[in-house]
Amino acid sequence: MGELTKPTMIRELLGRKNIKLTRRLGQHFLVDGNLLSIMIKAADLRPEDMVLEVGAGIGTLTEELIRLAGKVWAVEMDDRLFSLLRDYLDEPPNLILIHGDAMKLNFSEIIPPEEPLKVISNLPYNIATPLLLKLLLELPGLTSLVVTVQKELADRYLSPPGSKSYGATTVKLNYYCEIRRIIQLPPSVFLPPPKIHSVMLKLEKRKETPVRVDDPEEFFRFIDAAFAQRRKTLSNSLSSLYPSINGKEIARIMEELGWNPSERAERLNLDDFAKLYGGIRGLL
Ligand code: SAM
Numbered sequence: 389m390g391e392l393t394k395p396t397m398i399r400e401l402l403g404r405k406n407i408k409l410t411r412r413l414g415q416h417f418l419v420d421g422n423l424l425s426i427m428i429k430a431a432d433l434r435p436e437d438m439v440l441e442v443g444a445g446i447g448t449l450t451e452e453l454i455r456l457a458g459k460v461w462a463v464e465m466d467d468r469l470f471s472l473l474r475d476y477l478d479e480p481p482n483l484i485l486i487h488g489d490a491m492k493l494n495f496s497e498i499i500p501p502e503e504p505l506k507v508i509s510n511l512p513y514n515i516a517t518p519l520l521l522k523l524l525l526e527l528p529g530l531t532s533l534v535v536t537v538q539k540e541l542a543d544r545y546l547s548p549p550g551s552k553s554y555g556a557t558t559v560k561l562n563y564y565c566e567i568r569r570i571i572q573l574p575p576s577v578f579l580p581p582p583k584i585h586s587v588m589l590k591l592e593k594r595k596e597t598p599v600r601v602d603d604p605e606e607f608f609r610f611i612d613a614a615f616a617q618r619r620k621t622l623s624n625s626l627s628s629l630y631p632s633i634n635g636k637e638i639a640r641i642m643e644e645l646g647w648n649p650s651e652r653a654e655r656l657n658l659d660d661f662a663k664l665y666g667g668i669r670g671l672l
Pocket of ligand 1 (some may be wrong): 413416417418446447466469488491515
């Protein structure tokens, strides 16, 4: 297992096609076989599983996924890496290679959206958060995601209300998933080493969302507005999203829910946001 975690092998493969890696696309490849095993184990793969990998790179994870899962979709945007992947992996019958920008793909047209699916990926750093939210929205059948992200993002996803890194992203991801830190990865486990530390996370999709909302996308716009201007009070921030509602009405709802109208978004938890959202929607 893990031939592709050998730096000599990676250099040889890249050299064959004269590929120079670009930081812009987060091209850092895992060169630690133990961490690869930890990642695979965390995903708890079964022979019948359908799996999606975003950012297949040279195929380090892909190779293992093909061996262990029933069907694998692997997305890679870089033309040169895509061609290398196709040659090296030799397109086995349970692999669907997709050449494209994951942020522009409509995943529900590519993968049966209601079918159980696992995601396992060393994510490109610059798109990690919007990509996770996009996948959760477009693929309701998703059951779990094992991903590595920049440490700073992992801290944000896991932070409690009131802490500095708590924000709209924390609330949105925790609406969908229970998030667990698996292990921290130093720069040295990637080739070339990035400037930052990474963290492997497991996000398990909740069977039922902890709060009831009719339309998650609309709820998320509300969350974004609540956190948009951190220096403003919550009732002021929300007034700009709902111009038809008087700011005093929003303040009244907050008081009824036991909150001071001058409270700031970062002190409210998911449940508080859902109650406030329900109260405001009642006025529309
Ligand atoms: N899977 C490999 C591994 O585990 O070592 C490589 C992971 S590397 C961190 C991220 C990969 O994502 C790179 O190969 C990069 O070219 C690709 N990538 C970056 N942005 C992308 C995008 N928007 N859509 C699809 N792939 C992307």
